[in-house]
Amino acid sequence: MKSLPKSKRDEVDVSNEFFPATPRKEFSIGLIRIVTAMVIFMAGGVLGLSVSSTFTRYYPLHTDVFFPETRYISNSNRDCSGIRNFVKPAQVNHNMNDQQLFWRGSMVPTIKDYPFRRVPKVAFMFMTRGSIPLQPLWDKFFDGHEKYFSVYVHTAPGYKLNVSKTSAFYRQEIPSQVVEWGSITLVDAEKRLLANALLDFNNERFVLLSESCIPIFNFPKVYNYLINSKQSYVQSYDEDTPRGRGRYSRHMYPEVRPFQWRKGSEWFELNRKLAVTMVSESKYYHVFKKYCRPSCYPDEHYIPTYLNMFNGSLNSNRTVTWVDWSREGPHPAMFGNEDVTEDFINSIRNNGTICTYNNRPTSVCYLFARKFAPSALRPLLNMSSKLMKY
Numbered sequence: 001m002k003s004l005p006k007s008k009r010d011e012v013d014v015s016n017e018f019f020p021a022t023p024r025k026e027f028s029i030g031l032i033r034i035v036t037a038m039v040i041f042m043a044g045g046v047l048g049l050s051v052s053s054t055f056t057r058y059y060p061l062h063t064d065v066f067f068p069e070t071r072y073i074s075n076s077n078r079d080c081s082g083i084r085n086f087v088k089p090a091q092v093n094h095n096m097n098d099q100q101l102f103w104r105g106s107m108v109p110t111i112k113d114y115p116f117r118r119v120p121k122v123a124f125m126f127m128t129r130g131s132i133p134l135q136p137l138w139d140k141f142f143d144g145h146e147k148y149f150s151v152y153v154h155t156a157p158g159y160k161l162n163v164s165k166t167s168a169f170y171r172q173e174i175p176s177q178v179v180e181w182g183s184i185t186l187v188d189a190e191k192r193l194l195a196n197a198l199l200d201f202n203n204e205r206f207v208l209l210s211e212s213c214i215p216i217f218n219f220p221k222v223y224n225y226l227i228n229s230k231q232s233y234v235q236s237y238d239e240d241t242p243r244g245r246g247r248y249s250r251h252m253y254p255e256v257r258p259f260q261w262r263k264g265s266e267w268f269e270l271n272r273k274l275a276v277t278m279v280s281e282s283k284y285y286h287v288f289k290k291y292c293r294p295s296c297y298p299d300e301h302y303i304p305t306y307l308n309m310f311n312g313s314l315n316s317n318r319t320v321t322w323v324d325w326s327r328e329g330p331h332p333a334m335f336g337n338e339d340v341t342e343d344f345i346n347s348i349r350n351n352g353t354i355c356t357y358n359n360r361p362t363s364v365c366y367l368f369a370r371k372f373a374p375s376a377l378r379p380l381l382n383m384s385s386k387l388m389k390y
């Protein structure tokens, strides 16, 4: 996955992105000529843009080159009837309500072949109330891999991240609503992130992360692990405690039976088909909304229980986000400046546990870790290239 120099790579991508590399037979020669002419014309345009000095360090997303803000707006009427904006909305902002958004997110084409060159991407979906203090670390992680990921941020309504134009987080805030910890509004926000990410047909894997999460391997490793995985990573287990089975409510019967009840970390990873499944689901959502409260935490039960009931074989039942619950209490341990040493990070990357990946044993159980305080940023940036190779 070693990438070409950025500007060069962008040129190649752009010319291949929306037109098949080898036109299908049924295309007439004339059409091929037109397409070729357009490709050359667009490549020229991109070349022109890439030498223009308005773009500073590099292009955070190749779409910024392809759809510069001003040009996109002035051409928006023309583009609406084309395929580009349908395949990947030029911006994550929109004015749909949840019902409209989920409906659009649930769309699945019935023709198997894509009429454009599809490069599967990982959608990194961040749930935060405010800033993302570890954003410089994430940007280091993302740097150079623009073609292979998308970022979506669910914030407090109207909150704008203070990041530079070169950041992968720049203008990636989705239309958000108030989220209350432990309530169904957290599930709503998860579905909002999923549905937004589903609007980009290139997104294939969907990871939910918090502002205290960090990547513990480099991008190519994380990308390959997720893209090539036969299963998704939603923790789902049965726990005979007040915090597990104790949260089941008799009122959920018969839709959800006690033996089907599961618990799991909120921080999931889903493939595209399962993301569509969860965005489209409403029957059990309403059961959880009505009866998984108070002190029930729907975000820890709804998806783990649903997948257990209907899609168990597609799930690994484990999470790829490490966390330390060894301390008693409602919140896991938080790590700051003092805690972040090479040994500590190494012990998360490989703590001696063997996990299963595509039916084979692996020492790589986790790709991300939480919870890290803002003070952890400095030591993490310091050791990221040596230890985590990014």
Ligand SMILES: *[C@@H]1O[C@H](CO)[C@@H](O)[C@H](O)[C@H]1NC(C)=O
Pocket (backbone or CB within 6 Å): 162
């Ligand atoms: C945004 O970040 C810059 C640079 O870190 C800082 O100078 C500026 O005060 C910040 N703006 C706000 C509104 O926080």
Ligand SMILES: *[C@@H]1O[C@H](CO)[C@@H](O)[C@H](O)[C@H]1NC(C)=O
Pocket (backbone or CB within 6 Å): 273, 274, 277, 310, 311, 314
């Ligand atoms: C998961 O199960 C539901 C209910 O049976 C089904 O409608 C959905 O298609 C399944 N999802 C996948 C990805 O197989």
Ligand SMILES: *[C@@H]1O[C@H](CO)[C@@H](O)[C@H](O)[C@H]1NC(C)=O
Pocket (backbone or CB within 6 Å): 307, 308, 309, 311, 312, 313, 315, 316, 317
């Ligand atoms: C995960 O649990 C489901 C039942 O919900 C089971 O069918 C599946 O085999 C389990 N997956 C693994 C990898 O153990």
Ligand SMILES: *[C@@H]1O[C@H](CO)[C@@H](O)[C@H](O)[C@H]1NC(C)=O
Pocket (backbone or CB within 6 Å): 322, 323, 324, 351, 352, 353
């Ligand atoms: C590795 O991490 C898992 C999950 O946090 C934990 O259950 C296990 O005990 C750890 N193993 C060692 C040897 O630390």
Ligand SMILES: *[C@@H]1O[C@H](CO)[C@@H](O)[C@H](O)[C@H]1NC(C)=O
Pocket (backbone or CB within 6 Å): 382
């Ligand atoms: C990074 O850590 C090393 C070893 O602890 C230290 O010597 C060095 O000063 C640190 N560099 C920065 C930029 O913090």
